[in-house]
Amino acid sequence: MTSPAHSRQTLTAEEAADRVGRTPAYFRVLMSKLNHGGRDLRAPAQPGERARRYDADKIDAWVAEGMPVPTKPNTIPTPKPDARKISATATRTGNMWTVNIEEINQGTQTESIRNAHRIAHALAVKKTGLAPDEVTIDLTVELPTETAHQWEKAKTKEMEAKATAALAAKLSRQVVQDLQAQGCTFHDIGEMLGISHQRAQQLASSAVGKES
Incomplete structure (x- = not known):
């Protein structure tokens, strides 16, 4: 699978705002609330970059969830007994966590491990077209070898x-x-x-x- 760090699309704040159908000013307000809530939809910072760009996969996953702006951390709905089980891995890469879901050939990155399960679930829901409670994620956190x-x-x-x-x-x-x-x-x-x-x-x- 192609490395998410090299394949994912990034967007400016204006492009991301247009992608979700919001004005740039309102989009920035939403992103500020998300950041304070522990969910960052931006791509990893690049050397010399003046303004952080947004990760298109994270934006799309957020849209698939209904664009929630939590006042407290989001929770994943309780899966149905026959929910489709999808395996995912979270691996530390530099100062980021790389989340890979090989079964649906999907991957992205997040700055916090606490977001990895939620992001993996959102991406799986978007990719499979199933309802949130029809998908359950089996997340394996891979530690560095040493x-x-x-x-x-x-x-x-x-x-x-x-x-x-x-x-x-x-x-x-x-x-x-x-x-x-x-x-x-x-x-x-x-x-x-x-x-x-x-x-x-x-x-x-x-x-x-x-x-x-």
């Missing part, structure tokens, strides 16, 4: 730490059980192990029914 590696390493260490903590707790419970079996009181156990008698009692209680 980031993904570090994340997996962190999760592995976290699992190892939990396993170690579980083993330590089991051994502690066993010690308390053994001392109890020898007739020691919780106060005695606390003194022997350097813990409070309340902690000794807690360990004894947590041991009930937990040993295999």
Whole structure:
């Protein structure tokens, strides 16, 4: 598939206003509200560019949604049980997120990951001609290779730490059980192990029914 960064059409503010049937002045007001609402329809900034251009795909997707100007973040309607499931990927490219929907040969970019799912849904609705609740997006966020590696390493260490903590707790419970079996009181156990008698009692209680 052709890279969205190289294939998408960009528009001046005047061209974008004409595309959606609004005056340039009113269009700028709408775009200001969208920007404050966390949705930017402009194309990525280019070196030396005095005014940001608009991404035609984003404009068309916004039109397909009915040109909403939210006072709070938009929500995607709950899909019907038989809604068409379409896969999409969001990949970090520089300071942008590239959203690709290979099934319908569609792609675009957004500055925020929170917009990726909504934009993918809007583009899928526009491309398929289905109703918003007849399409559901399965979005996969692809981490950079090194980031993904570090994340997996962190999760592995976290699992190892939990396993170690579980083993330590089991051994502690066993010690308390053994001392109890020898007739020691919780106060005695606390003194022997350097813990409070309340902690000794807690360990004894947590041991009930937990040993295999």
